Amino acid sequence: MKKFLNEAETAIADTLVGLAAAHPALRVDLARKIITRAGGPRKGKVGLVSGGGSGHEPLHGGFVGTGMLDAACPGEVFTSPVPDQILAAATAVSGGAGVVHIVKNYTGDVMNFQMAAELAGDADIQVETVLVNDDVAVKDSTWTAGRRGTGATVFVEKMAGALAERGARLAEVAELGRKVNAASRSFAVALTACTTPAAGKPGFVLPDDEMEVGVGIHGEPGRSREKLGTAKQIAGAALEAILSDHPLAPADSTIVMVNGMGGTPLMELYILFGEVAAILNGKGIRIARNLVGNYITSLDMAGASITVCKADPQMLELWDAPVDTPALRWGV
Amino acid sequence: MKKFLNEAETAIADTLVGLAAAHPALRVDLARKIITRAGGPRKGKVGLVSGGGSGHEPLHGGFVGTGMLDAACPGEVFTSPVPDQILAAATAVSGGAGVVHIVKNYTGDVMNFQMAAELAGDADIQVETVLVNDDVAVKDSTWTAGRRGTGATVFVEKMAGALAERGARLAEVAELGRKVNAASRSFAVALTACTTPAAGKPGFVLPDDEMEVGVGIHGEPGRSREKLGTAKQIAGAALEAILSDHPLAPADSTIVMVNGMGGTPLMELYILFGEVAAILNGKGIRIARNLVGNYITSLDMAGASITVCKADPQMLELWDAPVDTPALRWGV
Numbered sequence: 001m002k003k004f005l006n007e008a009e010t011a012i013a014d015t016l017v018g019l020a021a022a023h024p025a026l027r028v029d030l031a032r033k034i035i036t037r038a039g040g041p042r043k044g045k046v047g048l049v050s051g052g053g054s055g056h057e058p059l060h061g062g063f064v065g066t067g068m069l070d071a072a073c074p075g076e077v078f079t080s081p082v083p084d085q086i087l088a089a090a091t092a093v094s095g096g097a098g099v100v101h102i103v104k105n106y107t108g109d110v111m112n113f114q115m116a117a118e119l120a121g122d123a124d125i126q127v128e129t130v131l132v133n134d135d136v137a138v139k140d141s142t143w144t145a146g147r148r149g150t151g152a153t154v155f156v157e158k159m160a161g162a163l164a165e166r167g168a169r170l171a172e173v174a175e176l177g178r179k180v181n182a183a184s185r186s187f188a189v190a191l192t193a194c195t196t197p198a199a200g201k202p203g204f205v206l207p208d209d210e211m212e213v214g215v216g217i218h219g220e221p222g223r224s225r226e227k228l229g230t231a232k233q234i235a236g237a238a239l240e241a242i243l244s245d246h247p248l249a250p251a252d253s254t255i256v257m258v259n260g261m262g263g264t265p266l267m268e269l270y271i272l273f274g275e276v277a278a279i280l281n282g283k284g285i286r287i288a289r290n291l292v293g294n295y296i297t298s299l300d301m302a303g304a305s306i307t308v309c310k311a312d313p314q315m316l317e318l319w320d321a322p323v324d325t326p327a328l329r330w331g332v
Numbered sequence: 333m334k335k336f337l338n339e340a341e342t343a344i345a346d347t348l349v350g351l352a353a354a355h356p357a358l359r360v361d362l363a364r365k366i367i368t369r370a371g372g373p374r375k376g377k378v379g380l381v382s383g384g385g386s387g388h389e390p391l392h393g394g395f396v397g398t399g400m401l402d403a404a405c406p407g408e409v410f411t412s413p414v415p416d417q418i419l420a421a422a423t424a425v426s427g428g429a430g431v432v433h434i435v436k437n438y439t440g441d442v443m444n445f446q447m448a449a450e451l452a453g454d455a456d457i458q459v460e461t462v463l464v465n466d467d468v469a470v471k472d473s474t475w476t477a478g479r480r481g482t483g484a485t486v487f488v489e490k491m492a493g494a495l496a497e498r499g500a501r502l503a504e505v506a507e508l509g510r511k512v513n514a515a516s517r518s519f520a521v522a523l524t525a526c527t528t529p530a531a532g533k534p535g536f537v538l539p540d541d542e543m544e545v546g547v548g549i550h551g552e553p554g555r556s557r558e559k560l561g562t563a564k565q566i567a568g569a570a571l572e573a574i575l576s577d578h579p580l581a582p583a584d585s586t587i588v589m590v591n592g593m594g595g596t597p598l599m600e601l602y603i604l605f606g607e608v609a610a611i612l613n614g615k616g617i618r619i620a621r622n623l624v625g626n627y628i629t630s631l632d633m634a635g636a637s638i639t640v641c642k643a644d645p646q647m648l649e650l651w652d653a654p655v656d657t658p659a660l661r662w663g664v
Contacts, residue, residue, distance in 0.1 A: 004604050011599065265387075266390055
C-alpha cells in the first residue's frame with residue numbers, strides 16, 4: 001500500500017485535523033467526528049445532516065457550508081457513522097425547525113440513521129429522511145437492499161441545502177430532496193480497485209485489459225466485467241443504462257456530473273464528459289449545468305461515474321443558488 | 333495502460349472537446365488548440381497567456397477566466413506548445429496593453445514562448461515574460477536548466493490575473509508575477525510513476541516500499557529514492573527543503589498549497605495538509621490562505637507537492653480578489 005498516511009488506524013482522525021486546518025469556516029469536532037459550520041445553527045432553519053463511511057471525499061465534509069449541508073458525520077473508511085454520532089450532529093445543527101437526514105442507501109447507513117432519527121425524536125428534534133438510491137447498475141448488492149446511493153447525493157445535498165437556506169419548512173426540504181433523487185440516475189465504471197488503509201491491498205484485482213462495469217463506490221461488483229472500452233463506448237454504455245431506466249425526451253434539461261473516483265485524472269474525465277455531451281446533444285437533450293471532477297470518490301480507485309438529473313426550473317434555480325463549501329463554491 | 337481514452341493520438345483534442353462542452357464561458361479553438369475567455373479581449377487590459385505540455389490539468393486551461401488567465405495553449409502531453417500556437421493565443425487576447433507570458437521553466441517551453449514573444453513583437457504586441465522556477469528539489473534536471481516551474485504557477489496566474497483584471501499596466505503585472513514567483517517554493521514526492529497515453533506504460537518503476545523524493549511534474553527524478561515515510565515525515569522533509577532555501581520568520585504570512593498529482597485521493601492530501609499546518613504553526617508561521625486539491629497534476633501519478641508562498645498584504649488581497657474559472661472560483 002502506497003499512501004500518504006501516518007497510521008492506518010488514525011487516517012480519519014488525521015484527515016479531520018487537516019480539514020479543520022484548511023477550512024476555518026468549518027467547525028470540526030475531532031472527538032465526536034462531526035463537521036459543522038463554524039457559525040452554529042440558525043434559529044428557524046431546517047438543519048441538513050449527511051454522512052456515511054469515509055473514503056468518498058469530498059463527500060460529505062467537503063459539502064458543509066452555506067447553501068448546502070449543516071453537518072457531516074464521517075464513519076471509518078467504508079463504515080457507517082454510529083447513531084450517537086449522527087444524533088450529536090443533528091443536535092448540534094438543530095435550529096428548532098427540524099433536521100433532514102440525507103442517507104445513501106447502504107444497509108449500515110440506513111439502520112444507523114434510522115436509530116439516530118428515533119433518538120432525535122425522543123429529544124424533540126423532528127427528523128425527515130431522504131434516502132438516495134440512484135445507481136441503476138444493480139438492484140441489490142453486497143452492501144445494499146435495493147439500489148445503491150451514489151452521485152445523486154451531491155445533487156440532493158446541493159439543492160435541498162439551497163432550499164433550506166431560504167427558510168423552507170422541514171417537509172418542503174425533504175420533499176425537494178426526494179424529488180431530486182427520483183429525477184437522478186447514476187452508473188459507474190472502474191479501471192482499478194481501491195485499497196483501504198486497513199486492508200493495505202486492493203479489494204479485488206482487475207486484469208490489465210478489463211474494467212468493472214456498474215461498480216459501486218466501495219469497489220463492490222457491478223453488472224459485468226468486460227474488456228476495456230473506449231471513452232465513447234463507456235459513456236454510451238453508462239448512458240444506455242441510465243436512460244433505459246429513466247427515459248428523457250428531446251428538450252429535457254439535465255444536470256450532468258462526470259465524477260472521478262479518486263485515482264482518475266481530470267483529462268480523462270473531460271474526455272468522458274465530451275462523449276456524454278455528444279450523445280445527449282445527439283438526442284436533443286440539454287445539459288443545462290454540469291460538474292466534472294472528483295465529488296464522490298472511492299479512495300484511490302481509477303474509475304468514473306456519470307450522474308444525470310432531469311432538472312425542472314425549480315431545480316436549476318436551486319442549483320444556481322449561492323454555495324460556499326470546500327468542494328462546491330459559487331455565487332459568493 | 334488503463335485510461336478513459338478513445339485513442340492515445342486524440343487525447344488532447346478529445347479533452348478540449350470535453351472542456352468546451354463543460355464550460356460555455358470558455359472559447360476553445362480546437363483547430364489551433366487555444367483556450368480563451370468567450371468574451372474576447374478587453375480593450376486596454378493586459379492579456380495573460382500561459383501554457384505548456386498537457387497532462388497537468390486543470391493547469392492551464394482550467395485557470396482561464398475572469399480574474400486569472402486570458403488564454404491557455406496546451407501542447408501535447410508533456411510537450412511544449414509551438415510558437416505559432418502561443419502567438420495566436422497572444423493575438424487573440426491582446427487588448428492593446430501588452431501580453432504577459434507566464435512560463436514554467438522547462439527548456440522547450442522557454443524556447444517556444446521566447447520565439448512567440450519575438451513574433452508578437454514583430455506584430456506590435458508587447459510581451460513581458462514571467463518565468464516560474466519554484467521547485468527547490470533540483471538545480472538542473474533532465475527537462476530544465478535551472479529550477480523547474482511547478483506549483484507556484486498557480487499562485488502567479490491567480491495574483492497576476494487579479495492585478496491585470498483591475499487595469500494595471502504591463503510592467504506592473506509582470507513585476508507582480510515575478511514577485512510572487514520569488515516568494516514561492518515547492519517540493520514534491522511521488523509514490524507511483526505516471527503513464528502517458530503515448531507510452532502506455534509507467535515512466536519508471538518504484539518498488540512497493542519506496543518513494544521518489546523531489547520528483548518533477550513529468551515524473552523526472554528528484555533528489556533521492558527513499559523508503560516510504562509517514563505523512564508527517566514527508567511533510568517535514570518537504571518543508572525542510574523549502575524553508576532551508578527560503579527561510580520564513582515567526583509571524584510571516586503564507587499561502588500554502590497541498591496539491592495532488594492526479595492519482596492521490598483528497599483524504600491523503602488533507603492528512604498531509606494537517607501535518608504541514610502543524611509544522612508551520614509550530615514555528616509561528618501563519619497559513620493565511622490555502623488550497624488542498626488537484627491543481628497541477630502529472631496525469632495519474634500518485635504523489636503530492638507542497639508550495640509555500642510568503643505573502644505580503646498586496647498578495648493576500650490579490651489572492652482574495654474574485655476569480656471565475658473552471659478550477660478556481662470565488663467572489664463571484
